[in-house]
Amino acid sequence: FLFFFFFISQVLLMGKSGSGKTSMRSIIFANYIARDTRRLGATIDVEHSHVRFLGNLVLNLWDCGGQDTFMENYFTSQRDNIFRNVEVLIYVFDVESRELEKDMHYYQSCLEAILQNSPDAKIFCLVHKMDLVQEDQRDLIFKEREEDLKRLSRPLECVCFRTSIWDETLYKAWSSIVYQLIPNVQQLEMNLRNFAQIIEADEVLLFERATFLVISHYQCKEQRDVHRFEKISNIIKQFELSC
Numbered sequence: 001f002l003f004f005f006f007f008i009s010q011v012l013l014m015g016k017s018g019s020g021k022t023s024m025r026s027i028i029f030a031n032y033i034a035r036d037t038r039r040l041g042a043t044i045d046v047e048h049s050h051v052r053f054l055g056n057l058v059l060n061l062w063d064c065g066g067q068d069t070f071m072e073n074y075f076t077s078q079r080d081n082i083f084r085n086v087e088v089l090i091y092v093f094d095v096e097s098r099e100l101e102k103d104m105h106y107y108q109s110c111l112e113a114i115l116q117n118s119p120d121a122k123i124f125c126l127v128h129k130m131d132l133v134q135e136d137q138r139d140l141i142f143k144e145r146e147e148d149l150k151r152l153s154r155p156l157e158c159v160c161f162r163t164s165i166w167d168e169t170l171y172k173a174w175s176s177i178v179y180q181l182i183p184n185v186q187q188l189e190m191n192l193r194n195f196a197q198i199i200e201a202d203e204v205l206l207f208e209r210a211t212f213l214v215i216s217h218y219q220c221k222e223q224r225d226v227h228r229f230e231k232i233s234n235i236i237k238q239f240e241l242s243c
Contacts, residue, residue: 009181010060010085014074014110015092016103017066020128022047023165024092025063028174028211033238046070046082053208057182075109079117083110086118088177092126093149095133095141095162104152111156123158124177125149131164138162168230175214175229185216192218205229212237 015021026032029051051059064074064082074082091107107125114121127145130138146160161173179185188206196204196218203219212233225231 009057009087011062011088011090011181012082012086012110013061013063013090013092014106015066015126015128016071016094016097016099016106019066019092019094019097020165021066021092022063024126024128024163024170024174025049025061027165027170028213029061031237051210053178053182053210059178059181071106071109075113079113083113083117086114086121087181088122088124089114090124090126090177092128093145095127095129095145104148107149108152111153115156122180123153123156124173125153125158125160126163126173127160128163130162130169131166168227168234171213171230171233172227174211175233178208178213179215182215188216189218192216196220205232207233207236 013021013025023032029049046065047063049061049063051061053059062082064070089110091110093103093107097103111123114123125146127142130142133141142160142162149158149160159176161169161176163169163173182188192204192206195201197220202221204217205214206216207213208215214229214233217229
């Protein structure tokens with residue numbers, strides 16, 4: 001008999017309507033290119049998708065519509081259904097939102113529900129659409145948002161990323177998130193290190209086949225470009241889509 005064990009991780013993707021949740025999900029998991037996401041409509045209620053990684057890891061991804069009516073329902077009638085057994089909450093903020101106070105209110109409501117139903121869940125905040133911010137202001141604005149979000153998240157901890165669908169930052173954020181979900185990551189890293197030493201490589205990367213997210217890497221020499229992994233992901237994905 002053959003037995004297959006699947007590690008199923010429930011991931012909530014949340015944020016106000018128009019923040020860019022479905023666009024990033026479509027780029028990472030459905031092979032959209034950035035310009036094609038303009039034709040995507042608003043998410044109605046909750047869209048479920050199952051994404052299989054590395055053979056036996058399945059992401060049960062819940063893309064939650066961000067209109068006010070839906071958000072209120074998540075915290076009342078659907079609270080137990082939405083927030084139970086969550087392993088990861090990804091909350092997306094539109095950096096140019098004119099309703100920042102409301103965004104933060106909904107975020108804190110999510111955290112309260114997570115604390116009650118899934119207290120061990122990992123929290124990630126994506127400060128999205130950073131391409132709309134002047135380049136010389138990006139570091140400052142992201143740092144301010146990150147400090148606010150970490151303060152509002154207490155007693156839970158959150159990890160923040162700045163993202164845009166137009167550059168490699170989206171792949172960096174999602175690679176980091178998926179890395180946290182891999183059950184045997186230490187074994188993978190050890191195998192990668194052994195492989196690199198056998199072939200005497202300066203650096204070895206392990207990509208997930210369908211999404212080209214970076215799962216793990218090993219390097220024995222310092223490299224100059226800190227964004228090289230995400231750039232490779234982006235280039236290969238674009239090449240695949242153009243063939």
